[in-house]
Amino acid sequence: MPQAAADVALLTDRRYTAESATADDWYLGNIIQDDQLLRAALARQGLSTSRIDWSRQDVDWSKYQCLLFRTTWDYFDRFDEFTSWLARVETQVSLCNAAETVRWNVDKHYLADLESRSVPVVASRFVERGSAATLATLLDETGWSEAVIKPCVSGAARHTYRVSRDTASALEPVVKSLLASESLILQPFQRSITTEGEDSLLVFGGRYTHAVRKVAKAGDFRVQDDHGGTVRAYQPTRQQIELAESATAACSPVPAYARADIIRDNDGRLAIMELELIEPELWIRYHPASADVFATAVVEHISRNS
Numbered sequence: 647m648p649q650a651a652a653d654v655a656l657l658t659d660r661r662y663t664a665e666s667a668t669a670d671d672w673y674l675g676n677i678i679q680d681d682q683l684l685r686a687a688l689a690r691q692g693l694s695t696s697r698i699d700w701s702r703q704d705v706d707w708s709k710y711q712c713l714l715f716r717t718t719w720d721y722f723d724r725f726d727e728f729t730s731w732l733a734r735v736e737t738q739v740s741l742c743n744a745a746e747t748v749r750w751n752v753d754k755h756y757l758a759d760l761e762s763r764s765v766p767v768v769a770s771r772f773v774e775r776g777s778a779a780t781l782a783t784l785l786d787e788t789g790w791s792e793a794v795i796k797p798c799v800s801g802a803a804r805h806t807y808r809v810s811r812d813t814a815s816a817l818e819p820v821v822k823s824l825l826a827s828e829s830l831i832l833q834p835f836q837r838s839i840t841t842e843g844e845d846s847l848l849v850f851g852g853r854y855t856h857a858v859r860k861v862a863k864a865g866d867f868r869v870q871d872d873h874g875g876t877v878r879a880y881q882p883t884r885q886q887i888e889l890a891e892s893a894t895a896a897c898s899p900v901p902a903y904a905r906a907d908i909i910r911d912n913d914g915r916l917a918i919m920e921l922e923l924i925e926p927e928l929w930i931r932y933h934p935a936s937a938d939v940f941a942t943a944v945v946e947h948i949s950r951n952s
Contacts, residue, residue: 651709652694654944656681657925659720660699677717680930684716687941693948700731708738712948715743718925721752722801740951742944743901743923750897751923754798754831760918763896766889767918768911771832772798777825781814784832792835795821797828801925808835836919838910844919847882847890848928848936849904851943854891856933857882879932882908885916893921902943903928 658677667674685695698705700718707713713735721728729749736745743751750756757767771788773779773795785793795817796806805824809817824830843861847854859880882890890906897904905926907919930937 651706652696653711654688654693654695654948655707655710655713656684656695656697656716657700657713658697658717660701661720662717663697663699665697676927676931680928681716683930683934683937684940687937688944690938691941691945693941693945701727707735710739711952712740712742712944714944715741715748715925717927719801721925722797722799722804725799740948742947743903744899747897747899747901748924751921752799753829754796754800754920755829756921757831757918760893760896760921765893765896765918766915768833768836768909773821773825773830773832775825775827775829781809781818781821782811785809785811785814788832788834790832790834793832794835795830795832797824798831799828834912836909836911838912842910845880845882845886845908846926846929847886847906847908848933849890849894849906850936850939851902851946852891852894852900853939854882854887855936855939856929857886858929858932877929877932889916889918893918897921897923902947903940 662674662677664674665678667678681697688695693711700721701724718728732745732748735741741748750759754770755772757770758772761767771784773784781795785791792808792810794806794808797804800806805820807817807820821830840862843859845857845859847857849855857880858877861876861878886908889908890904893906894901894904901923903923905922905928907922908916909919911917928936928940930940
């Protein structure tokens with residue numbers, strides 16, 4: 647049955663379209679709680695909303711004022727389908743964040759662009775599709791004794807591996823297989839990830855609202871809750887807030903919403919690990935007042951693009 651249009655579509659994927667979660671499904675429960683807070687804030691701005699799977703074939707997207715990317719967490723597994731969909735719908739309706747922002751941010755090569763704009767980012771070596779470079783050679787060339795390698799288009803720590811000179815040969819077949827179809831990014835392993843964690847700062851309409859600290863489970867380095875990581879509310883330093891806001895301001899166009907993942911790198915400086923502009927988890931439930939700031943940014947986006 648066709649979806650009834652609202653003012654704003656909160657885009658999700660087909661796994662998360664339910665409007666309620668069972669008591670034991672904390673993952674879906676978190677999604678719904680954040681979306682409920684945002685929907686209430688948008689309603690206070692006079693905007694109706696619906697949650698909808700981005701890949702549905704029976705939707706007339708032109709009926710919406712704005713499509714807001716929220717939990718489209720399957721796009722990297724369906725990348726060709728997603729990019730075709732994006733090209734189609736951007737001619738029909740306003741996207742938030744903008745289509746050009748999505749295309750730029752979906753590929754981790756954007757970190758090189760941020761660095762060229764004087765934003766401190768984690769050191770990175772890009773290994774392009776079809777490269778014959780071995781992990782051992784890359785570690786020798788960079789001088790990194792331990793590193794993390796992952797696809798340039800990825801999410802939820804998909805194919806993210808910690809590698810050292812001792813483990814490089816065992817991981818080589820996996821890397822070779824990935825390079826046959828996609829580019830990878832190699833970064834020095836950041837020791838602070840296992841001692842302090844990773845701090846995520848949320849920025850709406852260019853302004854910082856709140857933050858969380860993500861910590862990996864014992865024996866792991868992946869901070870995502872998909873892999874057993876934990877999250878708690880966090881009060882960032884003034885320097886972290888300035889970095890998050892300046893990194894967001896360095897984007898063109900400036901996004902309506904952003905999540906800056908910040909670590910202290912091996913040289914002791916604050917650096918951007920990721921700047922998430924597509925479908926970041928926003929942890930609105932940790933700071934409900936941020937929903938109204940976010941809603942205001944969406945209204946401003948609609949006004950600029952109407």
